[in-house]
Amino acid sequence: MKDKIAEKILLFIALSAILSLALITFFIFQQGIPLIFKAGLANFFSLKWAPTRAGFGILSMIIGSLMVTVGALAVGVPFGLAGAIFLAEFSSKTIQKTLKPIIELLAGIPSVVYGFIGIVILVPFIRNTFGGPGFSVLAASIILGIMILPTIVSISYDALLAVPTTYREGSYAVGATKWQTVVMLLIPAARSGIVAGIILGMGRAIGETMAVIMIAGNALKIPGSIFDSVRTLTSTIALELGYAAGDHRAALFACGSILFLIIIVLNIFAIRITGRK
Amino acid sequence: MAKISIRELNLYYNDHQALKSINLDVENKEIMAVIGPANSGKSSLLRALNRLYEIDYARITGKILLDGKDIFEIPINDLRRRIGIVFATPVVLPGSIRKNLSYGPKLHRRIGKSEVDDLVYNALTSANLWDEVKDRLEDSAARLSGGQQQRLCIARALAMQPEVILMDEPCSGLDPVSTAKIEATMLELKKDYTFILVTNNTKQAARVSDRTAFFLLGELIEIGKTQKLFTSPTDTRTDDYIRGRFG
Ligand SMILES: Nc1ncnc2c1ncn2[C@@H]1O[C@H](COP(=O)(O)OP(=O)(O)OP(=O)(O)O)[C@@H](O)[C@H]1O
Ligand SMILES: [Mg+2]
Numbered sequence: 067m068k069d070k071i072a073e074k075i076l077l078f079i080a081l082s083a084i085l086s087l088a089l090i091t092f093f094i095f096q097q098g099i100p101l102i103f104k105a106g107l108a109n110f111f112s113l114k115w116a117p118t119r120a121g122f123g124i125l126s127m128i129i130g131s132l133m134v135t136v137g138a139l140a141v142g143v144p145f146g147l148a149g150a151i152f153l154a155e156f157s158s159k160t161i162q163k164t165l166k167p168i169i170e171l172l173a174g175i176p177s178v179v180y181g182f183i184g185i186v187i188l189v190p191f192i193r194n195t196f197g198g199p200g201f202s203v204l205a206a207s208i209i210l211g212i213m214i215l216p217t218i219v220s221i222s223y224d225a226l227l228a229v230p231t232t233y234r235e236g237s238y239a240v241g242a243t244k245w246q247t248v249v250m251l252l253i254p255a256a257r258s259g260i261v262a263g264i265i266l267g268m269g270r271a272i273g274e275t276m277a278v279i280m281i282a283g284n285a286l287k288i289p290g291s292i293f294d295s296v297r298t299l300t301s302t303i304a305l306e307l308g309y310a311a312g313d314h315r316a317a318l319f320a321c322g323s324i325l326f327l328i329i330i331v332l333n334i335f336a337i338r339i340t341g342r343k
Numbered sequence: 344m345a346k347i348s349i350r351e352l353n354l355y356y357n358d359h360q361a362l363k364s365i366n367l368d369v370e371n372k373e374i375m376a377v378i379g380p381a382n383s384g385k386s387s388l389l390r391a392l393n394r395l396y397e398i399d400y401a402r403i404t405g406k407i408l409l410d411g412k413d414i415f416e417i418p419i420n421d422l423r424r425r426i427g428i429v430f431a432t433p434v435v436l437p438g439s440i441r442k443n444l445s446y447g448p449k450l451h452r453r454i455g456k457s458e459v460d461d462l463v464y465n466a467l468t469s470a471n472l473w474d475e476v477k478d479r480l481e482d483s484a485a486r487l488s489g490g491q492q493q494r495l496c497i498a499r500a501l502a503m504q505p506e507v508i509l510m511d512e513p514c515s516g517l518d519p520v521s522t523a524k525i526e527a528t529m530l531e532l533k534k535d536y537t538f539i540l541v542t543n544n545t546k547q548a549a550r551v552s553d554r555t556a557f558f559l560l561g562e563l564i565e566i567g568k569t570q571k572l573f574t575s576p577t578d579t580r581t582d583d584y585i586r587g588r589f590g
Contacts, residue, residue, distance in 0.1 A: 236434035236496075238398055240447030240503055241423035250446070255437045 141211025146218030201283030225259020427500030490521025
C-alpha cells in the first residue's frame with residue numbers, strides 16, 4: 067500500500083518535470099517559429115540582422131555559436147580527457163581524493179568570473195600577441211574550454227573508474243603497458259561515459275552566455291579567423307531581449323528555437339556514437 | 344636446466360610478508376600443482392613469476408630465473424607474453440570472442456586479418472572451445488557460460504604463444520563437467536607447455552599434476568612427486584592438510 071503511494075508520487079513528480087520541459091519547449095517554438103515563416107527562410111538564414119527593419123538573418127550567429135562550441139571542445143576535450151586519465155590511472159588515491167573535489171568546485175564558479183578573467187588576462191594577451199581586437203573566437207573558445215573542463219574531467223573519471231579492475235589485470239597479464247591498457251581497453255570500455263561527459267560539456271559551451279558576451283566582442287559578422295570578434299545566438303538573445311518588441315522579440319525566440327534544434331541534433335549524434343557497438 | 348628457478352624469494356605487501364624464502368624449481372613441460380590453505384601465498388607466488396605483483400604495489404627480494412635468465416632483465420611485456428596467467432574468476436575483456444584473443448598479440452606486433460583467423464582457430468582448438476563457439480566469434484565474450492569463459496581465458500593465454508601457463512584456481516567456480524574439460528585440456532597441452540596450477544582441490548592436483556608443492560603461511564613446506572606426496576608425505580603438516588585435518 068505504502069509502496070503504491072510512493073510510486074504514484076514519484077510518477078507525478080516525474081510527469082510534472084517532463085510536462086514543464088514540454089511546456090517550455092512549446093512556448094519557445096510557439097513564440098519563435100511563426101516569425102521564421104513570416105520572414106521567409108531566405109531572410110532568416112541570411113547575413114543581414116536588422117530586426118527593427120525586417121532583417122532577420124541569423125546565419126553569422128549560428129556560425130558564431132558553432133565556432134566557439136567547436137573551439138571550446140578543441141580546448142576542453144583533450145585537456146579534460148588527459149586530466150581524467152591522469153587522475154584515474156596515474157595518480158595515487160590521495161591525489162585523487164584531493165584533486166577531484168577541487169576540479170568539481172571549478173564548475174561552481176559563476177560564469178561572470180570566468181568572463182572577468184578573460185577580459186583581464188586573456189583578451190589583452192591575445193591582442194598583444196596576435197593583434198586584432200583580442201575579443202575573439204579564440205578568447206571565447208579558451209574560456210569556454212576551461213569552463214567545461216570540470217564536467218568532462220569528472221564524468222570521464224567516473225566512467226574510467228567504473229571499468230572493472232579485472233579488465234586491467236587481464237590486460238597487464240598479456241603484457242600490455244599502462245598506456246596500451248588505457249588506450250586500447252579502458253577508453254573504449256568507458257566510451258559511453260566519456261561521450262556523455264563531452265555532450266554535457268558541449269551543451270554548457272553552446273548555451274553559455276555571460277562569459278561569451280564579455281570576451282567574444284559580439285560583432286555581427288562571420289569571423290574571418292579565430293582572432294576576429296564573434297557573436298553567438300545566446301549573446302544576441304541576452305543583449306537584445308531587454309528592449310526588443312514585436313517581430314524583433316519573436317526573432318529572438320526564433321534564435322532560441324534554432325539553438326534548441328542544434329542541441330537536439332548534437333545530442334542525437336552523440337547518442338548514435340555511444341550506442342554504436 | 345629448470346624452466347623456472349626460484350631462489351630465496353620473499354614477497355611483501357607493505358609490512359606483511361606473504362612469501363618466505365621460497366626455493367623451488369619448475370621443470371620444463373611439467374604440471375606442477377601448488378596446494379595449501381587460504382592465505383598461504385599461492386596466488387602471490389604466481390603473481391611474482393610474471394611480475395604482476397607490481398600492480399599490487401608489493402615488493403620482492405630474491406631471484407627468479409626463466410630459462411636461467413633473471414626475469415628482471417627480460418622486458419616486462421616479453422616476460423608476460425612468455426608466462427601467461429589464468430585467474431580464478433574468468434576475466435573476459437569487453438568485446439567479441441575474436442577480439443579477446445587478438446588483444447594480446449596485437450599489443451606486441453602488427454598482425455593481419457588472416458593471421459588473426461589462424462590464431463583464433465588454433466587457440467580455441469587447443470582450449471577445446473572451437474566447436475562450441477565457431478559460429479559466434481563476433482559475439483560478446485561476456486555472453487559465454489562461466490566454463491566457456493574460463494576456456495576462452497586459457498585460449499587467450501595460448502594465443503600469446505607462451506612457454507609457461509600459470510593457473511590460479513581455474514576451476515574454483517566451475518561445475519564438474521567444465522572442470523573435467525579444463526583438466527583434459529591441460530593434459531593435452533602439457534606436451535608443449537609448462538603449467539603451474541594453484542588449486543584448492545587436492546583431488547584435482549592428484550589427477551593432473553606431476554609434482555605438487557604444499558604451501559603454508561607463505562612457506563614452502565614440502566615438494567615432491569604428486570603420487571608420493573599424497574600417499575606418504577614427509578611433513579606432518581602436509582599430511583594433516585591432505586587428510587583434511589586442517590582449518
Ligand atoms: N594486494 C594485496 N595487498 C595486501 N595484502 C595482500 C594482497 N594480496 C594478498 N595479500 C595477503 O598476502 C597473503 C597471501 O595471499 P595470497 O592471495 O597469495 O594467498 P592464497 O594462498 O592465494 O590464498 P587463497 O587460497 O585464499 O587464494 C594473505 O595474507 C593476503 O592477505
Ligand atoms: Mg589465491
